[in-house]
């Protein structure tokens with residue numbers, strides 16, 4: 001492993017015997033973004049509990065303030081409570097400065113939906129990762145409402161949007177399975193008269209639909225083909241402020257869950273994790289691989305299903321993950337690839353094209369990073385194939401994170417079982433979705449520490 005002048009943001013993870021304890025992961029990122037956006041459009045005061053205070057969500061909070069909403073954080077005996085006083089549909093005001101969405105694709109794309117049907121001009125940018133990501137997938141349908149966009153080549157940020165005050169409603173069939181595209185169109189449709197319809201051939205996470213209903217919008221969701229949905233929203237509703245309780249993020253829970261499954265003698269209980277079926281593909285997949293995962297206290301809170309998860313370490317067996325499951329676990333493939341590298345037999349993950357346009361090219365990052373750690377991995381088209389030997393790979397590499405939180409966390413989990421430690425060159429991106437990750441994992445028994453600290457604890 002190279003230790004030449006490591007950055008203070010570089011972390012290493014060393015092998016541990018097992019993880020144990022009880023934990024809560026931070027709030028769901030998707031639901032947190034939406035609570036702030038819908039709160040800013042509702043009339044009255046929306047109180048949000050359990051909001052994810054990660055950088056991505058804080059970027060959304062800052063943007064909603066720039067657009068005229070009042071967004072306040074209060075500390076209630078150690079519990080953060082967020083209050084949003086909304087402007088009403090169509091009531092957002094022109095931002096005086098550039099909207100900086102940082103590393104967050106969800107903030108950028110959903111907000112573009114809101115901006116598209118407000119008669120004002122806004123400019124949006126983001127960090128080096130977000131400025132590489134494709135935005136035409138949203139600007140194209142949003143132009144159909146009457147909005148105008150000026151962007152860099154290929155529809156990249158920075159981008160200017162001139163919203164329309166005379167929107168026409170739109171019927172749009174999404175060409176990629178993307179909840180961000182669906183949500184951008186629905187949010188634009190909020191300030192268009194008549195009905196806006198989004199058709200998706202594969203159902204994606206439905207937090208926008210659930211929360212729109214919770215805030216009093218009228219919408220219908222019907223099946224479309226074998227795996228799709230047709231969502232129709234009646235425009236210009238009066239959104240009423242509504243309390244939101246954000247469940248723990250299943251995408252964040254995935255890291256301690258896989259860590260417990262692959263390390264020797266582990267037993268974890270994760271409290272209050274969202275179990276929305278359109279987010280739960282990883283857990284279904286791990287169970288098919290033989291994982292010992294038990295759902296306890298299944299309940300519905302704030303319109304979303306939640307449960308406590310009990311996890312015990314288990315030997316995993318490779319399987320084929322069908323392409324039509326990809327949308328329900330799209331952010332979980334990096335950590336599934338780590339699980340697959342520790343399993344017996346071949347895991348084939350099909351239909352991962354969308355991974356190429358996340359915070360980094362996750363298909364390449366996982367293939368190259370796992371290979372550098374000694375695993376046998378191939379990419380065939382959009383499929384990732386990992387050959388598990390039943391033993392963890394050797395480890396002993398420093399992985400370039402490229403501003404991608406999930407790549408950083410995945411390789412730190414891998415280091416918990418490899419013979420040689422695994423390091424990541426810059427772990428700072430983890431704060432976008434999982435602030436306190438290293439501390440929380442170490443409290444359970446992990447050994448994650450700055451690469452600059454060379455002595456074993």
Ligand SMILES: O=C(O)C1=C[C@@H](OP(=O)(O)O)[C@@H](O)[C@H](O)C1
Nearest residue numbers: 030106177178179180181330331
């Ligand atoms: O709508 C959302 O909150 C999200 C949708 C997904 O993106 P795509 O819509 O690009 O698949 C996911 O990767 C992202 O982390 C959050």
Ligand SMILES: C=C(OP(=O)(O)O)C(=O)O
Nearest residue numbers: 103104105106107331358
């Ligand atoms: C893809 C992700 O987020 P976003 O698109 O919001 O940047 C993610 O969190 O893995």
